[in-house]
Amino acid sequence: MNPLLLLFMFLLTANCEAAWRSTHVQITNNLDPNTTDLTIHCKSADDDLGVHVLHHQEFYRWDFKINLFGGTQFWCSFQWLNQFHWLDVFIEETFNCRDCKWIISNDGPSLYNKITKVYDHKKWNDEKKRT
Secondary structure: OOHHHHHHHHHHHHHHHHHHOEEEEEEEEOOOOOOOOEEEEEEEOOOEEEEEEEOOOOEEEEEEEOOOOOOOEEEEEEEEOOEEEEEEEEEOOOOOOOEEEEEEEOOEEEEEEOOOOEEEEOOOHHHOOOO
C-alpha cells in the first residue's frame, strides 16, 4: 500500500478520534469574596457563548468537540471592578487538557495541572509580550 495513503489514513483516524471526544472548559470565580462578581464573555471563531456573571466560587462550564481539521480555540474576556482582561482558555495545538479547569483570582488566572495536581499561574493575554 502507498505510504502516503497510509499516513493520510493514520492522520484522519487520529483526528476523528479526537473529534469524537468532548473537551470541557470550566472557569471558577476565585476572586476575593469582598470583590464584586466576575463577568465573563467567551467565544470561538464559530461560537459566541454569551455573557455570564459568576458570584464568588461559582463556575461556568461548557463542552465542545475538537474541529476535525484542527484549530479549535476559545478565548474569554474577564471584568470586575476596574479590571478588564482577556485570555485564551483553550488552544488545541497548545493546551494538553481535555478537562481544562481555570480559576480566576485577583492576582490572575491559573490552570489546573493534572500531573502535579496544582493550579499553575498564567499571564493574561494582555500581559504577554508580542513578538
